[in-house]
């Protein structure tokens with residue numbers, strides 16, 4: 001007996017080629033042509049509440065810094081001094097003394113908005129240091145409902161436009177009332193696309209996620225691609241007696257918002273190279289008092305266990321994509337429609353990928 005029913009063979013579509021998941025030259029293209037052009041989840045508003053607070057990190061190979069402005073808005077910069085390229089700070093978070101960004105190398109100082117304030121020691125050449133011409137290199141930075149995003153490219157859609165239908169579709173969900181409880185970050189040998197594709201089908205759920213299937217009615221799990229918004233809307237209704245349903249959003253290239261009745265699991269990927277990624281996951285709850293700690297931990301562990309199951313499987317997938325036997329597979333038109341849509345987003349961003 002054939003394992004694929006005949007009607008499906010007609011419409012099965014090919015996957016991306018295995019080479020797309022292991023090629024360092026392609027990763028370079030992804031970095032410039034996808035990651036640098038999209039909004040990336042970067043931090044949480046509670047990490048920089050006051051004017052002068054900053055959050056610095058290296059993201060997709062770019063050292064950057066985001067600074068809270070006196071008017072409460074955020075601005076982002078490359079973490080590079082315009083003088084001789086020093087890091088403006090080596091710290092990841094903190095406050096800027098005197099409301100200035102001071103380079104620790106030769107003490108050039110910048111206003112919180114990035115404008116050069118002082119370049120000491122230039123003597124007669126001082127007139128050549130025109131402040132506007134030596135401002136910090138900007139990046140885009142903004143926040144939405146307590147989540148901070150950056151974009152390396154300074155031009156492109158606003159964060160709200162980029163989030164698109166996520167904004168109205170989550171309006172009922174009390175994200176602002178939830179507080180950070182814990183996080184679990186893991187560096188794994190899995191390509192960002194392998195992880196994204198896995199997230200975007202529940203074909204594997206009955207085989208691999210006993211805990212998820214106990215909570216959600218997987219037979220009624222839906223995944224709706226909205227390619228025009230780079231968005232996937234996923235929903236799993238709860239089973240009778242279960243504590244929660246599951247409302248999920250995946251925004252290309254790799255923002256994952258997982259909303260439950262008990263709280264939320266906010267996740268993203270940081271691609272580290274071809275076939276390598278850091279999976280970053282924060283768990284937020286409305287009540288983070290000590291009395292609730294045990295129950296919150298249980299919920300976070302339940303959610304993290306699903307990721308563990310996915311990572312265990314996808315690490316094997318990645319090993320095989322790198323090994324050179326498997327070249328290309330096919331996708332189920334019924335079960336992997338969203339994977340196909342995701343791969344088409346990759347194809348659109350990287351012409352010629354195959």
Ligand code: FES
Nearest residue numbers: 081083084103106
């Ligand atoms: S490199 Fe920053 S002041 Fe010299």
Ligand SMILES: [Fe+2]
Nearest residue numbers: 198199209310
């Ligand atoms: Fe999964």
